[in-house]
Amino acid sequence: MLKLDIRKAAPVVSAADIEALAPRVAEAQKALEAGTCPGNDFLGWLHLPSSISAEFIEEIKATAAVLRAECDAVVVAGIGGSYLGAKAVIEALSNSFQWLTNDGSNPTILFAGNNIGEDYLYELTAYLRTKRFGVINISKSGTTTETALAFRLLKKQCEEQRGKDVARKVIVAITDAKRGAARTCADKEGYKSFVIPDNVGGRFSVLTPVGLLPIAVAGFDIAQLVAGAQDMEQTAAKPLAENPAAQYAAARYALYTQGKKIEILANYQPKLHFIAEWWKQLYGESEGKDNKGIYPASVDLTTDLHSMGQWIQEGERTIFETVISVEKSEHSLLFPSDDENLDGLNFLAGKRVDEVNKMAELGTQLAHVDGGVPNIRIAIERLDAYHLGQLIYFFERACGIHCQLLGVNAFNQPGVEAYKKNMFALLGKPGYEKETEAIKARLG
Ligand code: PA5
Secondary structure, three states: OOEEEOHHHOOOOOHHHHHHOHHHHHHHHHHHHHOOOOOHHHOOOOOHHHHOOHHHHHHHHHHHHHHHHHOOEEEEEOOHHHOHHHHHHHHHHOOOOHHHHOOOOOOEEEEEOOOOOHHHHHHHHHHHOOOOEEEEEEEOOOOOHHHHHHHHHHHHHHHHHHHHHHHHHHEEEEEOOOOOHHHHHHHHHOOEEEEOOOOOOHHHOOOOHHHHHHHHHOOOOHHHHHHHHHHHHHHOOOOHHHOHHHHHHHHHHHHHHOOOOEEEEEEOOHHHHHHHHHHHHHHHHHHOOOOOOOEEEEEEOOHHHHOOHHHHHHOOOOEEEEEEEEEEOOOOOEOOOOOOOOOOOHHHOOOEHHHHHHHHHHHHHHHHHHOOOOEEEEEEEEOOHHHHHHHHHHHHHHHHHHHHHHOOOOOOOHHHHHHHHHHHHHHOOOOOHHHHHHHHHHHO
C-alpha cells in the first residue's frame, strides 16, 4: 500500500498538529459520504472504483480491441479532465522511447484538442496522412472549443482517408448521455459511445471510460488500475490515523494555514511528469477559488535541480514540497568500472543507477528541509497499473477532503468561463453580439 511520511513537514507542522485536525477531517469525510458538501451532485467519483464491474471492464476492452486491430495510431481528442488522466497513466506506463521503439504491437497514442496551436494540428494531421488512424473524442459538455475544433479536422481526415464506413468503426465518442454536440454527432453517425456519468466531473473522471478506454487502447491493464483504486478507496475511508489520504489532506491544510501557499510536487522518474500535470489540474481547479487555495506547482528531479533547485533551496519561504517516490525500478542497470577512471566515478562501479537516484532524492530532501521547505513523501512500490490506481484515488480523495477543510466547492470551476467569453466575443460567435461590441470598444 502507498506510504505517506509527513515527519519532515516539521517543525512547521508536527504530528500533533495533524492529529488536532482529526475532528475536522472526520467532518469532511462525513460531508463527502453523506453528500452534504457543496457541489454534492458531483460525488460520483467517491465510490466509483468499487462500482466498476468486470463486465464494464470487458466492454471497454472489447472497444479497445477494435481500435487496436484497425489502427496504427489513435488520437485522443480532449482537454483538461478529458485529457490529462489518460495522458498521465499512458506516459507513466510506457517505454520512455515508445515513439522510436514501437514495433507495431500497440497503436501509437497521440493527443489533440488540448491546444489550438496551428502548427501542432498541421503537423499532427500531416503525420496521420500515411497512417490507419482512429479517434477517441472525449468531452463531457460536448461543446469545448479546443476539442471540437480538433475533432472536426480529424473526423474529416479520417473519413477521407479511410472511407465513411471504416471511420464509423474507428471513431469512438465519450461524452454526456444526452446533451452536447459530441453526443448529437455520435448518435447521428452511429459511433460506438460511452457515457461520462453526470455526477463525475472532468478532473475526477480518469477511472471512467475517459481514462480507461485510451489506457486500454495503449495496451495497459485497466483491471489492475481499477484494483489499485479500489484498494485505496477502502483505505481512504478509514479514520485519520490509518488513512494516508486524510493525513495528506490534513498536512496540506496545516501547512497552508502556516503560510505555505505553494506546493511543489516533485518526482524522480521522468515518466511521472504528466502525473504531476494531472495532479495540478485536480488540485488547481478544485481548490483555487474564493481567493483561497494552495498553488500547485511541479518539478521533475533531478532535472530541475539545475533550474528550479536554487529557488526551492533559497527563494521565498512560502513553499512546501511533496515527493512521489517509486521504491523499485522496473529494470536494473549497473554502473560499469573503468580502468582509467577519468571521470572519477569508479566509487559508483557496481551500483545500480536507481541507488544513485535514491541518494539524490534523500540528499535533496535533507537539503530542502534544512533550507526551510517542509517535506511530505509519498512512496509507491512500483510504477505499474495497480500502484498508479492507488495513487490516483489517493490524490482524488485527499483533494475532496482538503476542499472541505478550506471551505470551497471542489467540483465547480466558474473561473474557467472568463477566457471563453472573451474568446467567443473576439471571434464573433453568434449569440455574443453584445460582448463583441463591448470587447471591441475596450480594445479601442
Ligand atoms: O475538470 C473539468 O471539469 C474540466 O477541466 C474539464 O474536464 C475540461 O474543461 C474539458 O471539458 P469537457 O470534457 O466538457 O470538454
